[in-house]
Structure formats: C-alpha cells, structure tokens
Amino acid sequence: MEPPVIVLVRPQLGENIGKTARAMLNFGLTDLRLVAPRDGWPNPAAGPAASGADVVLSQAQVFDSVAEAVHDCPNVFATTVRKRGLVIPVETPEQAARSIRAASGRSAILFGAERSGLETEEVALAGTIITVPINPEFRSLNLAQAVILIAYEWSKGSDLAVPTLGDEAEPRAPHVHLEGLIGQLDEALDAAGYYYPEDRTPATKNTIRTILTKAGWSTREIQALRGMIRTITHPRQRGRKPPEG
Amino acid sequence: MEPPVIVLVRPQLGENIGKTARAMLNFGLTDLRLVAPRDGWPNPAAGPAASGADVVLSQAQVFDSVAEAVHDCPNVFATTVRKRGLVIPVETPEQAARSIRAASGRSAILFGAERSGLETEEVALAGTIITVPINPEFRSLNLAQAVILIAYEWSKGSDLAVPTLGDEAEPRAPHVHLEGLIGQLDEALDAAGYYYPEDRTPATKNTIRTILTKAGWSTREIQALRGMIRTITHPRQRGRKPPEG
Numbered sequence: 001m002e003p004p005v006i007v008l009v010r011p012q013l014g015e016n017i018g019k020t021a022r023a024m025l026n027f028g029l030t031d032l033r034l035v036a037p038r039d040g041w042p043n044p045a046a047g048p049a050a051s052g053a054d055v056v057l058s059q060a061q062v063f064d065s066v067a068e069a070v071h072d073c074p075n076v077f078a079t080t081v082r083k084r085g086l087v088i089p090v091e092t093p094e095q096a097a098r099s100i101r102a103a104s105g106r107s108a109i110l111f112g113a114e115r116s117g118l119e120t121e122e123v124a125l126a127g128t129i130i131t132v133p134i135n136p137e138f139r140s141l142n143l144a145q146a147v148i149l150i151a152y153e154w155s156k157g158s159d160l161a162v163p164t165l166g167d168e169a170e171p172r173a174p175h176v177h178l179e180g181l182i183g184q185l186d187e188a189l190d191a192a193g194y195y196y197p198e199d200r201t202p203a204t205k206n207t208i209r210t211i212l213t214k215a216g217w218s219t220r221e222i223q224a225l226r227g228m229i230r231t232i233t234h235p236r237q238r239g240r241k242p243p244e245g
Numbered sequence: 246m247e248p249p250v251i252v253l254v255r256p257q258l259g260e261n262i263g264k265t266a267r268a269m270l271n272f273g274l275t276d277l278r279l280v281a282p283r284d285g286w287p288n289p290a291a292g293p294a295a296s297g298a299d300v301v302l303s304q305a306q307v308f309d310s311v312a313e314a315v316h317d318c319p320n321v322f323a324t325t326v327r328k329r330g331l332v333i334p335v336e337t338p339e340q341a342a343r344s345i346r347a348a349s350g351r352s353a354i355l356f357g358a359e360r361s362g363l364e365t366e367e368v369a370l371a372g373t374i375i376t377v378p379i380n381p382e383f384r385s386l387n388l389a390q391a392v393i394l395i396a397y398e399w400s401k402g403s404d405l406a407v408p409t410l411g412d413e414a415e416p417r418a419p420h421v422h423l424e425g426l427i428g429q430l431d432e433a434l435d436a437a438g439y440y441y442p443e444d445r446t447p448a449t450k451n452t453i454r455t456i457l458t459k460a461g462w463s464t465r466e467i468q469a470l471r472g473m474i475r476t477i478t479h480p481r482q483r484g485r486k487p488p489e490g
Contacts, residue, residue: 023390025383051385094401133400138270140296145268145393152394155378156339170332189473193481207469215460218332224452228434232477236438 004077004100004107004154005031006147007069009122012038012114018049019144020111021056026148027155032060033069033108066110066122074105078126079146080118081139090129097153099128109150114143170218177222182212184226188233249322249345249352249399250276251392252314254367257283257359263294264389265356266301272396273403277305278314278353311355311367312424319350319417321458323371324391325363326384330448332455333374341375342398349416354395359388369451370420372458415463422467427457429471433478 006024011017011034021032034041041062050057063069070076077096078088091099100107110126112118123129132141132149141149185208195201217225251269256262256279266277279286286307295302308314315321322341323333336344345352355371357363368374377386377394386394430453440446462470 022385026379026386026390028380053383053385132397134271135273135400138298140267140271140298145271145390148390148393149397152377152397155380185473188477191480192476194473194476196481207466208473211460211462211466211469214462214466215456217456217459221332221452221456221459224456228430228439228453229477231437231439232433232474235436236441 001101001158002106003029003031003158004109004150005033005070005073006151007033007035007066007108007110008037008143009035009066009069009110009118010038010113010116011143014039014043014045015049016114016143017043017060018046018051018053018057020147021046021050021053021060023144023148024151025053025056027151028158029151029154030056030059032056034060034062035066035069036064037062038113066125070108070110070125072106073108075100075103075107075128076126077107077109077128077130078118078123079109079111079130079132079150080123081131081134082117086120086124086129088123088126088129090131093130093132093150093153096128096130096150097156100154101157111143111146170220172216173219173222177219178212178217181222181226181229182209184229185212188229191233246346246403247351248274248276248403249354249395250278250315250318251396252278252280252311252353252355253282253388254280254311254314254355254363255283255358255361256388259284259288259290260294261359261388262288262305263291263296263298263302265392266291266295266298266305268389268393269396270298270301271393272400274396274399275301275304277301279305279307280311280314281309282307283358311370312420315353315355315370316421316424317351317419318353319419320345320348320352320373321355321371321420322352322373322375323355323363323368324375324377324395325357325368326376326379327362331365331369331374331451333368333371333459335374335376338375338377338395338398341373341395342402344373345399346402350419353420356388356391365451366447369454370458372461415465417461418464418467422464423457423462426467426471426474427454429474430457433474436478 006029008017008020024032046057047054110118110122132146134141189195195204251274253262253265269277291302292299355363355367377391379386434440440449
C-alpha cells in the first residue's frame, strides 16, 4: 500500500511548509512536493517549524506546475471547499483515505495556497475532490491542519494504526471470585447492622449484587477490594507491622 | 448528543490555548476548561492565535484541579501515550468518539501540558485513555493537533441520529459523586491502617481509583455504597432503632 504524495501548490510561508512536513511524518508520510513556492526553495523558515521532520524537507521536490508534480500519480485528489461548477465526485477525508488505499498506483493530494486555495484548472486535474466537513459558521482550517487530518485518516489503514487496544486489560474474574467478595461484604454489613428493616433485606441484597456485578472487576481487583474490607473490619494496630499474609 | 468538554491541564503558552480554541470551533466544540494555566487567565497571547474563535476563549472556565474541572462529567477520557501501570482501557480517537456519542451524560477529554503531559494521578481520574496511533519513529503531535484530531472524530457523528444506548440504564454519576465515594473510602482505609508500606501508597490509591472508576456507577449506586461504608465504619448498635436520617 503506497503512501500518498502531498503536493503544496504555491505555498506562501516557509513556516507552513515546515508544519506540513511535521504533520505528514507523524502519520508516516514522507513524499512532499512543492509547486512554485512563493519564496523559493529551500526556505530557512521551514526547518524550525518542522520540529525534527527534516527528512521530509530534505527530500522535498520542487515543480513548476501541478501537472508536472503529479506526473507519476494515476490518482489525484484536490482538497477544496468549493466545487466551482466542476463535475467531480466529492469525498470526505475518511472516504478518500479508503479510495487511496484501494487504488492501484500512487495517489497525490493537492493543497492550495494559504489564502486563495487551488485554482479551478488545478482542481480540474483531480479525479476526486476532498472536502473536510466543518462547522459552517467557523471554517478556519489552516494548511497544516488540513494536511494532518488527511494524513491521519490515511494512516488508519497502515501499519502504525495498531494501538494497544486494551489487550492488556485484565479479564473479568471468574464468577466464584465475585461471589467471594459479595459474601464477605454481606458478612461485614450484617455484623454492622446494615440490613434494616428486615423486610427490605432481600431487595437490598439484590441491589448490592447488581452494583458489584456491574463493575466487571478482574480477580486482582476483587482481591484488592477484599483486602480493603478486611482491613476496615479488622483495623491494623497503629505502629505495628501488619501480620504476614 | 452533548459535545465533549476539552480540558487543558496546566497549559503553558497562551498561543496554544488560542490554537486549541480554533481547532475546537472548526468542529463545533465550544466548552473549554483550563486547569491551573501557567501564565494565568485571560492570557493576551490566546486571542490572536484563536483566529476568530473568541467565543470559545471568552466562555473558558478556569479550575484549580482536574477533579474540579470534570465535576459535572460522568465520562472522563485522558489523552496520553503512556500507560504507566494503570489498568485503564485504551481507545483510538475514532473509538473514543463513538464511546462519547453513545455515553449518557457529559464527557470530558483531558490534555496534559505541552511537554510533560498528564501526571499519573490525573490519568487515573479517567475511565478511558485515548492514544492517537502515530509513527513510532516520529511522535510529534502538538497540543492543538491532538485536540483537532479528537474534535474531528467527534464531529463525524454530530449530524447523525444516534440511538440512546440502553436508556433504561441509569446514567453514570457526575464525577463529583465518585470523588465523594473515593474520599470516604480513603478515610476509612487510612483510619484502619490500610496504607502500608508508605511508599506504596500513591500506587495503591491509583489502583483504588481505577477500580471504582471502572464500575461506571450511577448516583444512586454510589449513595448505596457510601451507606455501606458508613455502616461498616460506624456499626449500628444491635437491638436499637438506627438514628434518623
């Protein structure tokens, strides 16, 4: 699965090129291409803003036109909020990421200049438009933010998207352990005169059982709770070492 | 469907608070809470960085502690990459967004300070950890970028009608109720000499917090548990009617 190429079209500030590199590398993208950067290339403001993503900047290629920049990419996506009369399918970042992963050959994603965005002719080079669904009353995504959302969505299908999905989470205790806890608490409550009045006792016991069952504790957690109940009902003598076991 | 609260814990730069507000409003989030911002609040550097998201800044609330900041939020998520021995489930932003949409009651998402992140005790306040799957060789998400990814994921479901998950189930208690239970148990354990040896006490307290947070109890259930602890620590005298109240 080939990672997509990020193409910045007529970017203005070197700082934003650096931030884009940083956003890309966080999600495993390294192929950055610049079309006619306003202040030339390399740009001394890019490095500090990249926060260590220098490998992306040093490999960045510069082109005169969008067509040249995407010459080796069969699949071109244009990020824009305006359709401008073009009959091109529009996808969300999520849908586009799926399209990119499913596509054969390299994909390129075009991002326009900071204020003006992409020209209509540039959007027309693309087979698909990507539009980020956004608060209609506050549309203020900057360049690096748009890049990071797309890179993030793409990364979901890549190798780094393997979080430690609670596989370390402890399994729920066998039921008999839970019964032990309930029995111990029941004894402590009974000894303390908790069950009063008597005719409410069965309902109260059901409530206690529901509360403790709901928690879904592990054996280790149940043991910890049993230790707490034991200590509260049989306080340790201050200043003395607690008994063994 | 209630949008989540964004909680910045000990944020350092006003600029980053402003950028966070901008990231939030792009995806329809407006409830920003600050815990002990380093340079106080308001901070003159925040406004310019917010690029017009002033409504988020002007409504921002300031708190002394994380517990106070999440007092009305039954569901607390902590963004961190380290698990630090806590047994708390880990979710991706996508999974967490789904959890937030399905949850009853308000959700809060904690983000740590720029360099240091969240303290272990702060993570222990959460029922769920959110970790953004990221390039293991280049982990360099800044604060506003982490916020925008979470806000973006949440916004995906914001227009959709999501069925209320088990509307017969009692809603999770506001966080302040859980704190009350933890505090009461802590007192009882301390009085009984449970915290031994002393150097294990912080870890033990984190474990207790995790065990009780995990349960997801309602206010009624927490009240029942508090009544049990009260009775065990102050047993009723046999044969006498318990005191009123």
